[in-house]
Amino acid sequence: MSNQNQTEKRAIDLVNASLKKRYAKERRFRHVGQAAVIMGLLFVSFLFISIIGNGYTAFEHTFVRLNIEFSEQEIDPEGKRDPQALSTANYAGLVKAAMRAEFPDVKARKDKRALYKLISSGASLALREMVLANPEIIGTKKEVWLVADDDIDMLIKGHIDRNVPESDRRVSDKVIGWVEQFESKGAVEKQFNTTFFTNGDSREPELAGIGGAVMGSLYMLLVTLALSFPIGVAAAVYLEEFAPQNRWTDLIEVNINNLAAVPSIVFGLLGLAMFINFFGLPRSAPLVGGLVLTLMTLPTIIIASRAALKSVPPSIREAALGIGASKMQMVFNHVLPLAMPGMLTGTIIGMAQALGESAPLLMIGMVAFIVDIPGGPFDPATVLPVQVYLWADSPERAFVERTSAAIMVLLGFLFIMNFLAIILRRRFERRW
Template sequence: MTDTTSDPQQSRGERNFEIVMAGMKKRRAAEARFRFYGQFAVGLGLTFLLVLMFSIVSKGYSAFWQTYIRLDVPLVAEKIDPEGTRDVTTLRRANYSGLIKQHLRDLFPEVTKRRDRFALYGLVSNGAEFELRDMVLANPELIGKTVSVWVPADDDVDMLMKGHLSRKGPEADRRIKDNQLGWIDTLKADGRLESRFNTAFFTNGDSRDPELAGIRGALVGTIFTLVVTLTLSFPLGVAAAVYLEEFAPKNRWTDLIEVNINNLAAVPSIVFGLLGLAVFINFFQMPRSAPLVGGLVLTLMTLPTIIIAGRAALKSVPPSIREAALGIGASPMQAVFYHVLPQALPGMLTGTIIGMAQALGETAPLLMIGMVAFIADIPGSITDPSTALPVQIYLWADSPERAYVERTSAAIMVLLAFLALMNAVAVLLRKRFERRW
């Protein structure tokens, strides 16, 4: 009789195969879970980014529009230039505010009480008189005529027209009172109230009045500071990286320098601000709140990043390029500067733009050297008092007025656009200098 019992070797092989297949299923399941976790993390990060961008844009886009009021102001010669000399000093000192208030009283003759008149005058920005003054100074022939001029409305009126302030609720809880609402509706019905593109946001400096506040001073100060930083940090960083990677002897001193460079890259930025305050301002007596000092401080802060990135770019160049250059008779310096450095330059530019982006967003070191001061004038050079865009955002974010909320978000949008422009320039430069082998 034939034995039909299964072969033990075959049964063992089947069991091993089943074990292997079960392990494969577990590994595939683990890989699927890992992919899911990675996709979920990326999706969650993008969601947070979109929520952040939506929050910034939804709060800040309205800052690019401003409510204006049209005034037909009689430029009475007796009040502006009584002697008719057209002297600039006389024209500059004229009471333009009184002319605007008189025109508002003529528009609403029923307003007779002192308190109501102050409320009526409050519809117009404090900067209206300066716009009228500049118009007269630019063209003195307007004196004696009635001019039509669009002036900024007060920030509360602007917030009301944009829907950020409510008309509802008890009058005592509203910034805009009932009589002011009536005057605003009358001005709107007469075509004297409209929303226009807010050019003042890009042309004015900082101001105590939100409707007059702009970013030009902070933007110019930021550009001056970054120019000083780039002018100093890029050549110094590249030179240090080339020396340490290509020419410096390998001993304990160079090892100490490398360790210190790596440690400096992790030092908190406020420490560099304290260093700038102690050395550049207190010891060397450099001007406080100046882009020159800010650029020097940010140079110290970005140098480690540029040096580390530069050395990594030099290491990534294939050794065959060095060997080929040396093999045809080039000196070590010629091999580095004519063959190795051009190949490493795109990576160095990437490290530089990372360091500049870090410097663009820094606030703490600039606060320590006094760039937090209120400065309304536009800086004309790197030694003039100035502030920077991140510091301007910090100052506006701390202001209680509702109008500064939208200007804070709008300034953040401009800062991000400036950063994107810097990255675009870095990409173009990288493509220009990049070589393929």
């Protein structure tokens, strides 16, 4: 009897020992998982903090107040108020005259060139727009807030340290003295940077904006949506509801799944060969970009749409057929409306993926330097991811903050699209 008790005790001890080891392994695995989650959150947090820290200042820009004399002799000596003459007047001379009036002691030619550079070259365009909008200001003197040069903007925002030696910064002591004189008079102010959202690209950082890239992305996504959604849904409906099960449909399904994993640059090469070289479509146009991204997003939309169709219970199909509906009526009147929320979710996710793509668009020439805002899908344009790529390659410090700000805008669009997909799924999805 005692031997039996000892045997049972040893068995219990062995079980307890194995349980302790198993529980210890479970704790270690749980701790490893928690550490992985924490590390992932830390990396993502560091990424967002870095982007926001570098980019939030781009939403403001430095402006300098000047007393501009809209001299009739300079703008419209003939007094005819001809729009052609007004648009070609020497507005840069008005800015230079105002700067000389502010600093009459600056005489040397080199110092004058440095003085004029305090104001952006785009200030003359702002004055021209003012005169064209209201010719009555010709012959008057008016205080105008003009865009400062990017180096002055970086100085005011603190990205250029005034306390380091002059040889270690882009702005000289003399320029800093002029800026401080403006500051003492309250003539320097940071304002909301509307040009960042309304202008196209520019070689001057203070004039560069994402307006052209946003419109190019919009036209490209409209083309992609108009083609990929109906084609993708039609293909999914045919394969899931009407196609016979044979080796050809199996081959199509395998190819669709494989295309979803093909690198995006391959679609760019295909678009370059087919749409540009063969069909002769315009290079750098949102139309071509939309066609390329349609090819790229179609597998995603087809797979998501087929999954949505499969989620509809067979009883819905059987009930529709049982009351005399044809197969076409069953699919389009009963199954498709129930599967549509999942299809829309897959489409929005595919569109969000397309919005963030740059590699295929580089292959079809959308990396070109585009200043004008595109007016349609056939005009040359760039897109937000490519604009980020272009600015990231620029050496000026002001382009660093604009690069980060453009990334913030792009991430904002992606968050909105994914949030919309979640809302649609929760709003219209039915659980069976």
